[in-house]
Amino acid sequence: MSIASAPPPKSVPAAIGRRTTAALRLTNLRKTFGDLTAVADVSLEVAPGEIFGLLGPNGAGKSTTMMIACGVLPADAGTVELDGEPFSPQRRDLRRKLGVVPQELAIYPELTARQNLRFFGKLYGLRGADLDARIADALDRTGLTNRADDRAEHYSGGMKRRLNFGCALLHRPTVLILDEPTVGVDPQSRTHLLTSVKDVAAEGTAVIYASHYMEEVEEICDRVAVVDAGRVLARGTIPDLLAPLESVLRLHVRPPDSDRDGERLLPAAFAPLFDRDLQADGIVVFALPRSRLSGGGAGGAQTLSGVLAPVLEQIRDAGGQLEAVHTDEPNLERLFLELTGHTLRD
Ligand SMILES: Nc1ncnc2c1ncn2[C@@H]1O[C@H](COP(=O)(O)OP(=O)(O)OP(=O)(O)O)[C@@H](O)[C@H]1O
Structure with a gap:
């Protein structure tokens, strides 16, 4: 390639x-x-x-x-x-x-x-x-x-x-x-x-x-x-x-009024694994690229369920509301978008 x-x-x-x-x-x-x-x-x-x-x-x-x-x-x-x-x-x-x-x-x-x-x-x-x-x-x-x-x-x-x-x-x-x-x-x-x-x-x-x-x-x-x-x-x-593209899990969360940026929605131990994006409609999207799960380091590998269970618990306890879960799998459309910045159907 x-x-x-x-x-x-x-x-x-x-x-x-x-x-x-x-x-x-x-x-x-x-x-x-x-x-x-x-x-x-x-x-x-x-x-x-x-x-x-x-x-x-x-x-x-x-x-x-x-x-x-x-x-x-x-x-x-x-x-x-x-x-x-x-x-x-x-x-x-x-x-x-x-x-x-x-x-x-x-x-x-x-x-x-x-x-x-x-x-x-x-x-x-x-x-x-x-x-x-x-x-x-x-x-x-x-x-x-x-x-x-x-x-x-x-x-x-x-x-x-x-x-x-x-x-x-x-x-x-x-x-x-x-x-x-x-x-x-x-x-x-x-x-x-x-x-x-x-x-x-x-x-x-x-x-x-x-x-x-x-x-x-x-x-x-x-x-x-x-x-x-x-x-x-x-x-x-x-x-x-x-191959260079990876699958990304996205959690769409409506944050509580007290934490509109969603800064306190994730447990501190797992927050670095996620990219956080505040959308115009007030939803906070937490993106987890799969590759970040494999590097568990000395503490052992982090599995998806091992990360998600405490993360979802914290989101709930912190007053956030999980609105949707998406997985972006690698495909040619995504490759095209990454190469050109626009979609195949533009
Ligand atoms: N005979 C022509 N005279 C002037 N411009 C042309 C001519 N043929 C193609 N073009 C232009 O060249 C560019 C490439 O066109 P082309 O038809 O090769 O693209 P394409 O990828 O096949 O698109 P499509 O799927 O729409 O057919 C376009 O901007 C098109 O307008």
Whole structure:
């Protein structure tokens, strides 16, 4: 894992050098639109069979990165390598190794699912029995076999997204680029899509998956790059990224009028373990990071129950009222907040 503070390293990330054959390798990509820097410096690599998440809020530069990766947009600087070869839009042979599911639907509404798949299959040079077999496989994977001969315009949003996905993997790409493929889909289609993505990766396809849905990225991605303002802020496996974060227990206490700052609510022996924060609504929040429990020193380890029992007793005896107990567990949203100072949904 690497958590970089700005400015990020210009050099190629260490993880890249370790892999011999990345299916997709982006190195120091940069893209500006007039005065706006959409992608400041993005480097990453995706191995065969890996699902790599690009996690960032709206406007972070995910789509621009994806569009450069698939040759739709030229980069101002940086390189794209596909299967070990330098990639440019002119390399039609290499383009066939890519499957792309753009954020906007790229299917023909007036055609049926089968006709859409046939159209895209032919674009990729598939013909005859092979094309028929792959269409049947794509319909099966996307759960659209029963509706194969209905026009796509009559499908639900989720079914259209599934068809969009099916069209991108018909030619069995080496690298599958997915740009927020679950936007606006119902939970059933979402689950179906995520399972299909995992299946495709298990067959050896390298998948790069852009999303601002933390839960999806946590669910399916092997590694993640956290991006904001066109930069990679952190990159690694999810356990490695979350390791520096710890779970924090928070006690929300309404203090008595005689002790509005809550200074006397905790027993003196345990008060140093807690951070105290007085909220605008008068509630005092006592935060206990778990790591502070393990260092019991000569007096022995302090367990959660060993600390909480006397603390809660003192709060009650001192006239405080326990209003709520929360636990903040490490997750990508918290990591993002710590790295950027704002949330993924800002
Ligand atoms: N063709 C363009 N012309 C001008 N600005 C653009 C263009 N494409 C993207 N941008 C800007 O570049 C920045 C990054 O956009 P991008 O679409 O790559 O972000 P994103 O992370 O994919 O966000 P979203 O999830 O909303 O798609 C944004 O500020 C966006 O407005």
